[in-house]
Amino acid sequence: MQPYALRIQVLEADRIGNPLGKMDTATIAGGVRLDAAGAPVSYFIYDQHPGSAQAVGARAFRGEWVDRIGNRSGRRRVLHHFRKQRPGAVRGVPYLAPVIDCIKQISRYTEAEIMAAVVTSYMTVFIETPEGTPSGVFQGETKQEEESGEIGLGMASVVGLAPGEKANMVNPGRPNPNFEPFILAVIKQIGMGLGLPYELLLKQFNASYSSSKAALLDAWAYFRGVRNWLALSFCQPIYETWMTEAVATGRIEAPGYFSDPLMRWAYTRAAWPGDSMGSIDPKDEVAAYVAAIDARLMTRERAMWELFSDSFDDKYSQMKSEHDRLQADGILPVPKAGAPAPPQNKPPEEPQT
Incomplete structure (x- = not known):
């Protein structure tokens, strides 16, 4: 049983749109109803995704208006999660929108190169006979071509030619040596767009x-x-x-x-550090963090977040417990030669009266 009534439902952007798929107006744009000042008031949410199999005809755009602010609680009911890149924008731009055409062209180009490489790998032998018919060894293997009147390439296929006909073999030069440099150049453009x-x-x-x-x-x-x-x-x-x-x-x-x-x-103050960046050279990077902490340029809490995505407050009790146990059993790590002696914790002095 859940002790809280709060529930979060994530909706796909395609489920927000104008009623019945109508065009935008001065007060409704992209499924968002605006007030006189241009601020969002409510959202029209479709009952189902317009592209689903059940969404046929007018049923694809049926839904209801949901207020952005609850009437009783005065708190937000709808969180429109998008990055506003232009003043007055009511809907966001998909992350891949600037590069979607490049991605599609890469897919087409890759498929074309793969098909060209496959066709190039075919080995076809053309046999020219005086009568224009295949020899007895290959009799029947080109029956389909004879009936259809078409000659095509195939894997280890043998094709007979009539007298006077010649087979000119063309080498398309596959695999294309420029394929990888071209793909990398397009991917660099995609990276810049993203x-x-x-x-x-x-x-x-x-x-x-x-x-x-x-x-x-x-x-x-x-x-x-x-x-x-x-x-x-x-x-x-x-x-x-x-x-x-x-x-x-x-x-x-x-x-x-x-x-x-x-x-x-x-x-309600909260920190959302997320995952750490990771490390390429952990030894040097940890040493850099230690130097920043010793120089009072960074807190231990910040270093713990960036290195390991952990909270210093959560780890402190465990680290102190481990240190006390190792010290009680006399198995603390031995300081390296030339390293300064660890500081000794002295009890606080009694205030003088």
Whole structure:
């Protein structure tokens, strides 16, 4: 049994559209109803996906209007999760929209090259006889061609020719040596359109450490921006809604939550670090983090997040417990030669009266 009434339903963008598939108007655009100021008021949600097998005719565009803000609670009922790239935009742009044509052309080009390579691999022998009929050895193997009047290439096929006919063999030069450079050039354009280095797009890091590291850093500059947008637009509102229900039902005690906006902001503060970037050279990168911590340029909590996607507060108790057990049994790691002695924890001095 679930203790909370909050439920989240994720809807595909195609299920939001104008009633009966009508054209946009001054107040309805892309399934979004706008007020006089151009702010979204409600959304028209189809009962089923317009492209499903059950969506035939007018049934493909049946649905209902759902208000963005609940009348009783005053809280959001619909989270329209999209990146607003232009002022006044009411719908978002798909992530692959800038490069979808390039992806389709790559698919067509690849299929054409594969087919050309397959045709080139066929070995066909043309036999010319004085009577224009196959010899006895191959009698019957070209019956289908004789009946249809067509001559085609095939795997290990033998084709008879009439007197005076010649077979001119053409070498198309497959596999095409320019296939891979051309594909890589198009993939680089796709990477630029998506904001991703092509090394990461291909998952091939054949260059030096510096180049690979630069590609990862460039990609993570984009990933952090998307992650921050995702947290603020999707994760944080859902967390705040859950927290409001938990306080309202008495499962969590939070004095001042409903009366003081600053207290409510303090209660609902949250960090959404996500996964770590990973490491190409863990030894040097950990040493860099340690140096940044010792120089007071970074907190241990931030370093723990970026290296291992863990919370320092959650790991501290476990690390302290392990250290105390190793110290009690006398099996702490021996410091390396020349390393400074570990600091000794001294009991706090009694205040002088």
